[in-house]
Amino acid sequence: MLRTIELENALFQGAVSLEPVEGGIKPWRIPYKDYVLYPPNGINKTSEISAGVRLRFATDSAVIRIELAPVLAAVELDLVIDGTIVQTCKLAQGDSFAVFEGLPGQDSVVEVYVPQKTATIVKAVAIEEGADFRIPGDTRPRWIAYGSSITQCNGAFSPAQTWPAIVARRFGLHLTSLGFSGNCHLEPMVARLIRDLDADIISLCLGINVYGGSSLNSRTFQAAAIGFVQLIREKHPDKPIAVMSPIWSPPRETAKNTAGFTLCEMREQIKEAVGFMASLGDDRLHYVDGLTIFDDQLAEHLPDQLHPNGKGYAIMGENYGTTVMEPLLARYGLLRGQEAVKP
Numbered sequence: 001m002l003r004t005i006e007l008e009n010a011l012f013q014g015a016v017s018l019e020p021v022e023g024g025i026k027p028w029r030i031p032y033k034d035y036v037l038y039p040p041n042g043i044n045k046t047s048e049i050s051a052g053v054r055l056r057f058a059t060d061s062a063v064i065r066i067e068l069a070p071v072l073a074a075v076e077l078d079l080v081i082d083g084t085i086v087q088t089c090k091l092a093q094g095d096s097f098a099v100f101e102g103l104p105g106q107d108s109v110v111e112v113y114v115p116q117k118t119a120t121i122v123k124a125v126a127i128e129e130g131a132d133f134r135i136p137g138d139t140r141p142r143w144i145a146y147g148s149s150i151t152q153c154n155g156a157f158s159p160a161q162t163w164p165a166i167v168a169r170r171f172g173l174h175l176t177s178l179g180f181s182g183n184c185h186l187e188p189m190v191a192r193l194i195r196d197l198d199a200d201i202i203s204l205c206l207g208i209n210v211y212g213g214s215s216l217n218s219r220t221f222q223a224a225a226i227g228f229v230q231l232i233r234e235k236h237p238d239k240p241i242a243v244m245s246p247i248w249s250p251p252r253e254t255a256k257n258t259a260g261f262t263l264c265e266m267r268e269q270i271k272e273a274v275g276f277m278a279s280l281g282d283d284r285l286h287y288v289d290g291l292t293i294f295d296d297q298l299a300e301h302l303p304d305q306l307h308p309n310g311k312g313y314a315i316m317g318e319n320y321g322t323t324v325m326e327p328l329l330a331r332y333g334l335l336r337g338q339e340a341v342k343p
Contacts, residue, residue, distance in 0.1 A: 002065055002126040005057075010135045011125070013111070014052040014176050016193065024069060024123035027053045027114075029178055030193060043183045043190075051116035051152045052145075052164060052177025054080075056138070061131035062105040066098040066112055067124040075115035078160035081108045083169040088158045096123075109136055113159035116152060116177075140174040141334045142198050143167075146190065147205030149307060150247065151179025157310035166317025167325050172336050173201075184209040186216070186224040191231035199239055200334055202232065203324075205290070207246040207266040208306075214259035221261065222269040229277060229285065240284045240328050245270040247294035247316070250305050267291075286328065293319045 007025055009018050015027035030038050030047040038047060055066070066077065071091050077098040079087045089098040098112075114120045127133055145151055145164040153162035160169065168175035176197065178190070186206065194202060206225055210216045216224055229241065245267040246252075252263045267289065274287040294308060294316050301312030308316060329335045 001129040003129045005125045013054045024121040026121045046180040048119040050114045050120040055112040058109045058136045060107040061127035062103045064100045065126040069121035070094045072118045076158040078113040080111040116159040141200035143173040144176045144199045144202045146178040148184035148209045149181035152181045156313045163313045163317035167321045186228045191228045195232045195235045203242045205244045214257045217259040225273045242286045244288035245290045247290040
């Protein structure tokens, strides 16, 4: 026998806002009441996709059942305990129930990652009759990861295996993923959103959607990147920010888009922009060359010459964790067991 747990907002992590809908709760990655301020259509409808969103609670139940509104596509949900994926549940289009069975039955903090590919409405959480349930506190460092489809990671094996989720699980971080597929265009409203969220560390992956959409050119791109960072700095003056240029994409490296821009030129402009801001005293701003995270040696994991596959995202997570996140967390006292560095 299972008993249903009353849905509470505190169950949800990684969402910016939670919309009560008939029979459930819908997580958003913008303030859903401000939908019209994120044109077109809430960042082209990507803000309602539940990338990085988790249900987090503690229980000793050996069975956990999550009821969703019928899913819009084939998706996966992951159940994670102590940073380890214990089970993955695959749902076909139209399915509503994800059931995780044969769990240890010991009191554990559980995170259920909901799909990163579609919008999600959570209708119910159920555990065994008589099992304990509580929502524990969370003191983990908060990480905001902004980017494109390469941060949303539709092609990951499952939602806990996107590269940001891999990094977050490895280092015990509270992740908010703001990867907007096809829609990382340095909008000021997104910079304001990041500015107003709680954060201990922030990462920005810039350029690939600007190239693809020709939404900025060599005159406006660097200025937009500087403005984006400066808006965030208004309320996060001392937080480490890592600014990453595009990963390798062979057709785009030296071929000019319709705005006359190449990825090679974008990397130079991002690096230069970070240098300008650092020269004025921002010593907690760090440039990351995207080619150090994913380069031509990983060509077999870039099937469309743009998006990594599941293995490619796993490699990205490993490389980003080792090359970027671990040194930054250590430098600023955010690794577990360290004291925070004073500004």
